[in-house]
Amino acid sequence: MTKPDALVLRGDGINCEEETVHALNLSQFNPVRVTCLDLKEKPTLLKQAQVIVLPGGFSFGDEVRSGKVLAVKLRAYLQEALQEYTSAGRLMLGICNGFQVLVQLGILPSGRLLLNDGERPVTLAHNSGGKFLDRWVKLSVAPGAGGFYAGMGGIKISLPVRHGEGRLVLRQDEDGSKIAALSPLRYEQDINGSYDRIAALLSEQGNILGLMPHPECFVRPGQHPQWTSLPECEPDGLKLFANMRAMLN
Amino acid sequence: MNLKARELQSKDDKAGQDSTLKQYAALVLPSHCSSTKSSRLACPLYWFALEKPGSEVEARLEKMSGELLCDSVDEVFCFAPLEKVSDFAVHIDGGFKFAAVRQLKSGVTDNTANSVAQALSIMGLGVEVQVSAGTLFLSVDSLENVAHNSLTEKVKHFQLGGEMALPPIPERRHSVCGGYEVVDINLADQKLVDLSKERLLSLNLEEMQTVKSYFADQAFQAERKNHGLPASPTDVELEIIAQTWSEHCKHKIFNATIEHTDENGKTEIIKSLYKSYIKAATEKLKSERPDLLSVFEDNAGVVAFDEEYAVCFKVETHNSPSALEPYGGALTGILGVNRDILGTGLGAKPIFNTDVFCLPHPDSPFVAGLKHDKLLSAKEIVCGVRKGVQDGGNKSGIPTVNGAVFFDDSYRAKPLVYCGTGGLLPLEAAGRDAVKKHTGKGDYIVMAGGRVGRDGVHGATFSSLALDDNTGSDVVQIGDPFTQKRLLDFVLQARDGGLVTGLTDNGAGGLSSSVGEMASITGGAVLEIDSVPLKYPGLFDWQIVVSESQERMTFSTDKPDELLALAAKLDVEATVVGRFTDDGYFRVVRGGATVALLNLEFLHGGAPGLKLKSRWQPPAINAAKPEVAASGRQLLDLLANANICSREPVIRQYDHEVQGGSVIKPLMGPQQISPCDAGVLLPRPSGKKAIAVACGMAPRMSTYDPALMARMSVDEAVRSVVSVGADPDTVSLLDNFCWPDPVESPRNPDAQTKMAQLVLSVKALHDICLTYKSPLISGKDSMKNDFDDGRLRLSVLPTLLVSSLAMVPDAGLAISSDFKQAGDLVYLLCAGTPSLLASQLVPAVAAFDLPRFDEHLAISLYRRLYQAISQKLVRSCHDVSDGGLAVCLAESALGGNLGLKAELTADLFTHLMPKCDDATLLFGEGPGMIVVSVAKENQKQFEEGFAGLAGLKLIGSVQETVCGFSLQFGQSRETIKLELLSMLEAFQSALPFEEDN
Structure with missing residues (x-):
């Protein structure tokens, strides 16, 4: 069986592409590293892709607001191609800075690229503690979650977070319950002031996922901070990539 | 002027x-x-x-x-x-x-x-x-x-409320000046000295005289005439010489001829501390260590990792810039050492950062009491330095895996900011040996990354000066991690595509240094400065050549078109700025006309050596012995000491997991609070073999016994990697000396003592490296860590940082410091003894014994420990460091959220010293000690592994959490009893890193 391609965006200050590629390799994908310019110059790349992953990092140095400038660049280079891609219901995964980019594009939670900034219902703002935070957190998967979280509904998982701007904020008068319903993942403890402790957002169709924690950094048991005293377990991050692979079947 | x-x-x-x-x-x-x-x-x-x-x-x-x-x-x-x-x-x-x-x-x-x-x-x-x-x-x-x-x-x-007016946009600098001027050096001695001072050349009289006589040479004059140059040097030439000969680039003190007189009045002549001891130690170990692929040659030391890859490691300091602008100084420090790794061989990928800060504590009475308009507040220094390393590491996608923070009043004026980076280097890239450079005659010189401005002009010479009133604002540099991240991607793709034959960083000395150094590979270079992209017009020629504007690297290539095309694709600015030649000259050209012509041999080998004096007189330790309470209260105070308490507030702000390779993180255990002795990571994500990275230092010991200071620093660096499961026979070390100026002057009357401290520590460094069979693979020195405004002179403690890199053959066997299970036995391995001298409790001179240290026993114990770890007999290891045994045991208990019952008897160290007093037993600091926990069922096998060696002591057992922390000690058999929660509270009391906006 040939492995399906998964596009992995790189360049412009993205810096988690190698471990993302590694996670995709472990999950039977064929990862293909691409820059914004590659996607612009070779439109077939995006046309034929089934999966695109926006890894974590500090695109454009996190200046102005995390993810903002890369979102501006993607919009300028690929507006129509992205509209076509998202409306076709194909898979998209944004991790940390990649999640921030998807939120800035309006793709999350709406599931489509929004042209008017005023339509975006949510944004990601500075952590309430005002600081960058690297630590492992416990998260609960929403009951009944499928797709990316198939078989994980209602359980608790562990993943690392590494961000300074992960606090989900709603536009005033936005219906909170609507947004809450789109979150498959919540922090067990309030680590950054995020609305309803939301750690991830899923598009309504379930094909686009963005999350602040880093699933690509828990694909080996020895990445867990307590591995030296725990029995070996299946790493929670790897499950997510395996599920994404299963969604293509 | x-x-x-x-x-x-x-x-x-x-x-x-x-x-x-x-x-x-x-x-x-x-x-x-x-x-x-x-x-x-x-x-x-x-x-x-x-x-x-x-x-x-x-x-x-x-x-x-x-x-x-x-x-x-x-x-x-x-x-x-x-x-x-x-x-x-x-x-x-x-x-x-x-x-x-x-x-x-x-x-x-x-x-x-x-x-x-x-x-x-x-x-x-x-x-x-x-x-x-x-x-x-x-x-x-x-x-x-x-x-x-x-x-x-x-x-x-x-x-607010009235008319609002904002200042205008900061102006871009423009000017109509440029070009070069001719400088007359046919001057009398005093005028030569004045000239060096006026132009901030930092050259002494002998060096100025050497330049003068070089320009008087007839053959050279004829060559100059051929190139249309005047007889006297241009300012471009003078600046290139000054940069190349600066202390920062040339390490004049480490290469000086030293007349050293010991405490018995015996005198010896040492020709180059570097060659006689540092390089010599490595040379002697080379036959036993075939993994040393490149040492003391390239931008970093390179050791073999596996069949396909090598790892490299370099540690730099950025002290003077961090004193002036802590954020920018620390940021450029970390980005600079990243480029050293990128510039090693044909380009290594940075895979980890380390950071060690020696800082003034903002609340110390001395620091708070010293107001000086030339010094930033301690708070600004502390917060700025921390933030700079955060942005430098996080934004570049390089995990910060190990570090240290040490507070001492002596760092009030000059903080020490050590930034280290390790890299992964393929042994072969596009068919070439990637450990070496292949720059050839005719190759093009390409500069890529940031543009050249006046920022950082004179950085190299400036770091070799004491900070004072005349320090210009143009030496300030702010790094740009985003531009450098693009440059990083570019370097690695260019290497894999076979587009570069060599490369190096544009650090101290700028193009003058990068091109000047690479030119010695082929035997010459022509640099065309009109091609160099500038941030703004109007730089003088010499400024273009010596500017230290950041995020730039210099490449040699035989495929310039392909290299430039790759750069364009990755949004990196790259320009051809010259060619490598073999005519023996470094030549700088503008618009076809030569503006500088210097013989490479003279440039790199012509500097006259320094002659320095060193005299050692051990300090009298005669103050009364202070009372130190052997109590639980004292332990809590120590846990809350800024030099001991949890580093968590700093660690959490540094990304220590990016790239996905982490095995032992800075904080481990069920609550992610157990401080680990070394970072362990997988350089290749799918592999089994890992590397361990750690450091050691003992600067407060420098005053009393500089040799012991060096031995303790090496021991701590080695012991820390051994404690996480590394093989002690694979350790490579880096030495970074940050010293107060040891060159005599009217304002520096005790220079000979400082020089003696250097001599003694370097000799001891050599000896212990041989005992441990741990070679030095790279190092750096910073020898002017003084502040002097004519009234106030502040100097740092003589500070040696030793960094270590070692192999962990199976990452699955790595060890963390937290206790794992109630019932496990707790042992102390000891090849050294604790002492309160120069400890956290008694930092000043007092009548205490020095620690004793048997380094032969130490390395034997470490080898046996490694065997035990390989046989899976060890549950936890933690090196005994600041705060002594009581603090070490407390950290392992807190880390595992488990209780402890242990007894430290007065005769614990009888194989090394007579009975130990209570306070020393509990809180004394010293080398050669590790606390180990072992499952009860493995007791026999573990103990048998140490048969025939003194220094393995069973001291207690791990208990359930509710039992708390119980430590009996000394002849009185008194007991410290504490609850874990109260210890945790003390341990997590904040470091002084909180920023105000």
Whole structure:
């Protein structure tokens, strides 16, 4: 069986592409590293892709607001191609800075690229503690979650977070319950002031996922901070990539 | 004449005034910002300038900048021509009465503005726009303390309610000057010294005389004539010589001839400390260590990792820049050492960073009591340095895996900022041996990355001077991690594509140093400075050649077109700036005319050596022995000591997991609080073999016994990697000396003692490296860590940082420091004894014994421990460090959230010393000690592994959490009993790293 391609965006200050590629390799994908310019110059790349992953990092140095400038660049280079891609219901995964980019594009939670900034219902703002935070957190998967979280509904998982701007904020008068319903993942403890402790957002169709924690950094048991005293377990991050692979079947 | 006057700065600024520019301001406020919710706000403020804009362009700028800068979900955008900013007032809550604008000074790197300008261009603004980013502070109360650095930023205060006016956009520097001048050096001695001082050349009389006689050489004069050069040197030539011969680049003190007199009055002559001891130690170990692929040659030491890869490691310091501008200094420090790794061999990928800070504690009475207008506050230094390393590491995608923070009053004026980086280097790249450089005659010189400006002019010579009044603001550098991340991607792709034959960093000394050094591979180079891309016009020729503008690397290539095409694709600016030759000369050319011509042999080998004197007299330790209570209260106080308490507040702000390779993180265990002795990571994610990285230092011991200081530093660095499961026979070490000036002058009367401290520590370093069979693979020295304004002189403690790198053959066997299970037995391995001298409790001179240390026993114990770890007999290991045994045991208990019952008997160290007093037993610090926990069922096998060796002591057992921490000690058999929670509270009491905005 040939492995399906998964596009992995790189360049412009993205810096988690190698471990993302590694996670995709472990999950039977064929990862293909691409820059914004590659996607612009070779439109077939995006046309034929089934999966695109926006890894974590500090695109454009996190200046102005995390993810903002890369979102501006993607919009300028690929507006129509992205509209076509998202409306076709194909898979998209944004991790940390990649999640921030998807939120800035309006793709999350709406599931489509929004042209008017005023339509975006949510944004990601500075952590309430005002600081960058690297630590492992416990998260609960929403009951009944499928797709990316198939078989994980209602359980608790562990993943690392590494961000300074992960606090989900709603536009005033936005219906909170609507947004809450789109979150498959919540922090067990309030680590950054995020609305309803939301750690991830899923598009309504379930094909686009963005999350602040880093699933690509828990694909080996020895990445867990307590591995030296725990029995070996299946790493929670790897499950997510395996599920994404299963969604293509 | 100071630096500023020479550069005609004020004239430049006026020349930059351009009346056709129209300026705008944009302010981003939080939605529903109210003064009742927060009494103080910091809002992003931007300036724009357009040249002769039409109304259409203006409207486009307003629209696009609004879309870019403001997030309509939670922000409000205000935009107006600069003269109409009063319009902003309607958006500002009336409760705010006071405001302040913080703005960068002209010429200072503005990373936010650069990203904004790039974004506006991508969005299709279509015209060139000048951007500057700043901050508007709003406050209910008066705003007196707006954090800013007066070298790089200015602050303007005003009250709200009246007319609002903002300062104009910082001007771009323009000037009409440029070119070079000829400098007469046919001068008498005093005039030569004056010339060196005026031009900030930092060359001493002998060096100036050497230059003078070099230019008097007839053959050289004939060659100059051929190139149309005058008989006297150009300022370009003088500056190149000064940079190349600077202490920073040439390590004159480590290569000096030293007359050393020991305490018995016996005198010896040492020709180069570096060659006689540091390099010599490695040479002697080379036959036993075939993994040493490149040592002391390249930008970093390189050791073999596996069949396909090598690892390399380099540690640098950035002390003087961090004293002036802590954030920028630390940021450029970490980015600079990253480039050293990128520039090793044909280009290594940075895979980890380390950071060690020696800082003044803001609350120490000495620090708080010392007010000086030339010194930043300790708080500013501490917070700025921390933040700089955060941005440097995190934004580059390199995990910070190990480090240390040490507070001492001696770092009040010059903080020590050690930045280290490790890299992964393929043994072969595109068919070439990638450990070596392959620069050939005829190869093109390509400069890539950032542009050249006046920032960092004279950085190398400046770091070799004591900080004083005349230190110019142009030496300030701010790094740009985003530009460098692009450069990093570029380097690795160029290497894999076979597009480079060699490369090196543009660090200290700029092009003069990078091209000058690479030129010695082929035997010559021609640098065409009119091709060098500049940040702004009007640099003098010498400034272009020696500028230390950041994020630049120099490449040699035989495929310039392909290399430039790759650069364009990755948005990296790359330019051909010359060729490598073999005529023996480093030649600088502008518009076809030669402006500098220097023989490479003279440049790299012509500097006269220094001759220095060293005299050692051990200090009298005669003060009374202070009373130290052997109590639980004392243990809690120590856990809350700034040099001991948890580093968690710093660690959490550094990304230590990016790249996915972490095995042993800085904090481990069920609550992620157990401080680990070394970082362990997998260089290749799918592999089994890992590397361990750690460091050691004992600067307070320098005053009493510099040799013991060096031995303890090496021991700690080795012991720390052994404690996480590394093989002690694979350790490679790096030495970084940061010393107070050991060169005699009227203001430095005890220079000979400082020199003696250096001699003794270097000799001891050599000896223990041989005992441990741990070679030194790279090192650096910084020998002028003094502040002197003519009245006040402050010098750092002689500080040696030893960093270690070792192999963990199976990552699955790595060990963390937390106790794992109640019932496990707790052992102490001891090849050294504790002492309260120079400890956290008694930092000053007092009548205590020095620690004793049997280094042969130590390395034997470490080898046996490694065997035990390989047989899976060990549950936890923790090295005994600051705060002594009691603190070490407390950390392992807290780390595992488990109790402890142990007894430290007075005769614990009888194989090394007679009975130990209670306080020393509990809190004394010393080398050679590790606490180990072992499952009960493995007791016999574990103990058998140490058969025939003294120094393995069973001291207690791990208990359930509820049992708490119980430590019996000494002849009295008194017991310290504490609950874990109270210990945790003390341990996590904040480090002084909280920032105010």
